[in-house]
Amino acid sequence: MSTTNVQYYESQQCSTQWKAFLRAFSTEFASKGDISDLRAFMHQMGRTMAQEFSIGDGSSLSALEDSINQIWFQLNWGWAEIAEEADSLVIVHHVSPLKVAFGEDALTWSPALLEGIYAQWFDSLGMDKTLRLSQRKAALEEGQLFVFELKKQIEEPSYFTRR
Template sequence: MPTVVDVLLEQHLSPQWRGLLRALAAEFAAQLDHEELRQLMFRVGERFAAEHPLPACDSTEALAAALNARWASIQWGCVELADEGDYLRIVHYGAPLTAFGGDALAWTPALLQGSYQAWLDAMGASDLTVVQAGVPEDGYAVEFHLARATA
């Protein structure tokens, strides 16, 4: 049974893209393994970030505002940032990742991850890594952590 979130995300996606994105995801999955799919989507996210740079930000609040403005401009949801002491928690809500189909949730969040990594690298956090914190259950909320890479 679809959830309210499923219905809202489905209504948000333009009908002209639904079948195409699912077919694209199915073909990607037929040609590439899980890690290759994640790498591809990560690179797509990096490219998106490079083509849509953020303004300079001097605080976590300013960064959240800049990120939310960027995502709002393309209707790709919103983000919450929280300083957890040893890492920055990044939770992205409402990205239309389910448009690629439910099975693609294992690899499509890498698009967001690549975007966040590129934007944060550009702001001087290149010694830190954005890591996905688990596979999203519903596709609505995807959590990442920005932290020092562990050896």
């Protein structure tokens, strides 16, 4: 996509009435803790936000993807693709408004909002408690694409069980 197309698209992603507030929020929020704390807070915010929306049908990956995308389309938050890999389920979230809303500097912590939303939705479907949803890579495509994976959590043995 050309830079002009990206700039135009980004200008349409976030309501003008909220841009100044969200940027100020982002600046102040980022100054209040380290990245892991900011991500933990945004993850929890995402879980809370997800409870506002019922994802409905989780009977197949295709039905789940359709249900999730109905919500994203209503919110103008892009769309998701879900794919099965050998050891995980991968969620690719396209054209997220996070960069536009919070700024490019926030891309280290703001995707945890989406992570929390997806985690809550999978929990609501009865996800196995040994599975964990997390962001796989840093933001891609100029902050417009995020990749998450749902996979079995590998627990580190504690100091006492390693002997």
